[in-house]
Amino acid sequence: MIKFHPNEQMLKAFSAGELPLSLSIAMSAHIELCGECAAKTAKIEAQLSNDTWQGEQIEEANFGDMLQAIMSQAPTQQIKTVHKPNNITHVGGNDYHLPTAFRQFKDLKWSGFGAVSRARVINDEQNVRASLLHIAAKGQIPEHHHKGYELTLLLDGSFQDEMGTYQKGDFIWIDGELNHSPYTDKGCLCYAVQNAPLHFVRGMSKVLNPLGNLIY
Numbered sequence: 001m002i003k004f005h006p007n008e009q010m011l012k013a014f015s016a017g018e019l020p021l022s023l024s025i026a027m028s029a030h031i032e033l034c035g036e037c038a039a040k041t042a043k044i045e046a047q048l049s050n051d052t053w054q055g056e057q058i059e060e061a062n063f064g065d066m067l068q069a070i071m072s073q074a075p076t077q078q079i080k081t082v083h084k085p086n087n088i089t090h091v092g093g094n095d096y097h098l099p100t101a102f103r104q105f106k107d108l109k110w111s112g113f114g115a116v117s118r119a120r121v122i123n124d125e126q127n128v129r130a131s132l133l134h135i136a137a138k139g140q141i142p143e144h145h146h147k148g149y150e151l152t153l154l155l156d157g158s159f160q161d162e163m164g165t166y167q168k169g170d171f172i173w174i175d176g177e178l179n180h181s182p183y184t185d186k187g188c189l190c191y192a193v194q195n196a197p198l199h200f201v202r203g204m205s206k207v208l209n210p211l212g213n214l215i216y
C-alpha cells in the first residue's frame, strides 16, 4: 500500500500546469499508481475549470487570451493523456513496465556503477537532474544528503532508509540536509529528481564520487 504521497500544494500546482517537466512526470506517474491522489487531482481539476469558466476573468478575457492559456497548458495535458502500450525498459536482467509519463523518452540509455544503474531523463532544467535509477538486490547507496531537494518515486520493488520502508508508488520528498542511506533487499527501480549533488557523509571521495556523478 502506498504510504507517501505528494502534498496538497503539489497536487494543485500539477493540476494548474505549474510544475517543471521533471516534477510533472513524477506527479503523473504517482497519480497513475495511486487511486487516492487520482481522485484528489480529479476534484482539484474540476474545481479549477469551474473557477476558470465561472469566475470574473471570463468577462474580461478575450478569446486570444483564452486560447493562449489553453496552448500554454498543452504540454502538461499531453503528459497525462498520451497512451501507448508496451512502455518497457530492460535493466538489471529485468523488464520493467514504466508509467505513461515516461513514454515520451525513447531509447533510455543505462549506465552503471556497482549495484546502481542510471538512465538520464532530464538534464537541462537549470540545476535539476532527473533519472531512472535501478539498484540491484542487496544494493546500498552510502549515507549522503543533498543541499537541495531529492524526490524519489518508487516504480518497482522496495527499499528502506532511516525514515522507513517504501513500496511501489511511494512519493518520497526529502528537503534540506537530512542524511540517509537507501538499501534494497530485492532490488528496485526509482525515478529520482535532484537539484543539487549528493554529499556523502563518510567514506573516500575517490571511491564515492563516480557514484555521486552517476546519480546526479
Ligand SMILES: [Zn+2]
Pocket (backbone or CB within 6 Å): 002, 004, 005, 006, 030, 034, 036, 037, 038
Ligand atoms: Zn498518492
